[in-house]
Amino acid sequence: MKKSLCAIALMSMVTAAGAANAQSFVYVSNAASGTVTGYTLDKVAMKLEPIGRFPAGEGAMSSVVSADKKMLYVSIRSKPYHVAAFHILNDGKLEKAGDTPLPESMAYLSTDKRGHFLLSASYGGDLFSINRIGKNGLVETPPVQVVHTGKRAHAIQVDPSNHYLYVTLLGADQMLQFHFDQDTGKVTPNSPSFINIETEAATGPRHFVLAPKLDGQGKQNMYILTEMAGNIKRLTMNTNGTFTPQEDIVSVSPDDQKSMQRGEARPLTGDDNLPPTYKPRIWQADIHITPDGKFLYSTERTNSTLSSFSVDPTDGHLTYLRSIKTEKQPRGFAIDNSGRFLIESGQKSTQLSLYAIDKSSGKLTQLGQYPTDNGANWVSIVE
Known part of the structure; x- marks a missing residue:
């Protein structure tokens, strides 16, 4: 009995020491500088500590961390289009591992739940690609499958079960629905193969998140951010892995809506080298939910705001809480796995x-601001 108690006590000490020494690393893609900047997130001191600046390639944008937390993959959206792979070292520094060509300029990267495949969607190429990830962590070529889509494929993710895959089409106001074979990496259309997202013309379904747990009715909720309508659409999953739209939630503040209606001009520049426009518009970018599923956040680029919502545990309904000013032209952000910290970047901020x-x-309470490079647009956290 004494030996058992000693063993339990020793295991507890080891676990506590491991938790105390566990580190969280933050990586930011900087498209204009062609770099990734790294930081340590000190959760006790509640601050970021710079690690370094790592060359990646002009147009460094969407990034994703491997399932085993050993690799960082970054989409390079300048020719020749490719994904850059980096080893994540113990001190958080990045070491270049290799480059793998991709079929197009990829706006969004993710992996399947087992970490065996890299999933990438091309806004400019109207397609998505699935590439196997080797045991050495490098992305392999040629792709397992390339699927041509409707206009402006933007985000791509699998569901928590790793059996279904979804792709939003910003230009077609649709979401594509597929069966995903987690052994081969190939997809086949579900039935129906797509759903219409629009409540009005040109809403632009962009990024989406799946709730981390089922709601009180046992339903899986999805939230899709519409780039141009100023809404978040809530959907619920059916038994066959397809989704049914439920409601639209207004996601920009009343003040922002009024300023846009008044026609206040703001010079804007978008992704994919689009020309600047002075037409006022809603221009939403990114969306994330806390690990406990209680709060959801989104960014809007025209007015440089970060908005927050509460999530009803009964049915997943969103309630708008507030919007705050943040970094100029906010693009991407991330939430740590404790749900206590949010890190946000701005394309027009350094x-x-x-x-x-x-x-x-x-x-949200701002704890500090930290230098990064030009064109910061994507944030990934390794924990």
Whole structure:
């Protein structure tokens, strides 16, 4: 009995020491500088500590961390289009591992749940690609499958079961629905093969998130951010892995809606080298949900705001809470796995904002701002 107690005590000490020494690394893609900047997230001191600046390639944008947390993959959206793979070292520094060609300029990267395949969607090429990831962590070529889509494929993800795959089409106002074979990496259309997202013309379904747990009715909720309508659409999963739209939630503040209606001009520049426009518009970018599923956040680029919502545990309904000003032309952000910190980047800013998330109210409190390179647009966290 004494030996058992000693063993339990020793195991507890080891576990506690491991938790105390566990590190969180933050990586930011900087398209204009062609770099990835790295930071350590100190959760005790509640600050970021710079690790270094790592060359990646002009147009470095979407990134994703491998399932085993050993690799970082970054989409390079300048020719020749490819994905850059980096080893994540113990101190958080990045070591270049290799480059793999991709069929097009890829706006969004993700992996399947087992980490065996890299999934990438091309906004400019109207397609998505599935590439196997080798045991050495490198992305392999040729792709397992390339699927041509409707206009402006933007985001691509699998569901928590790893059996279904979804792709939003920003230009077609649709979401494609597939069966995903986790052994071969290939997809086949589900039935129906797509759903219409629009409640009006040209809403632009962009990024989406799946709730981390089922709601009180046992339903899986999905939230799709519409780039141009100022809404978030809530959908629920059916037994065959397809989704049914449920409701639209207004996702920009009343003040922002009024300023756009007044026609206040703001010079804007978009992705894919689009020309600037002075037409006022809603221009949403990114969406994430806390690991406990209680709060959801989104960014809007025209007014440089970060908005927060509470999530009803009964049915997944969103309630708008507030919007705050953040980095100029906010593009991408990330939430740590404790749900206590949010890191946000801006394409027109050369610094990051670190926020604390109030666990009871969802309110964001800025803890600090930290230098990064030009064209910061994507944030990934390794924990």
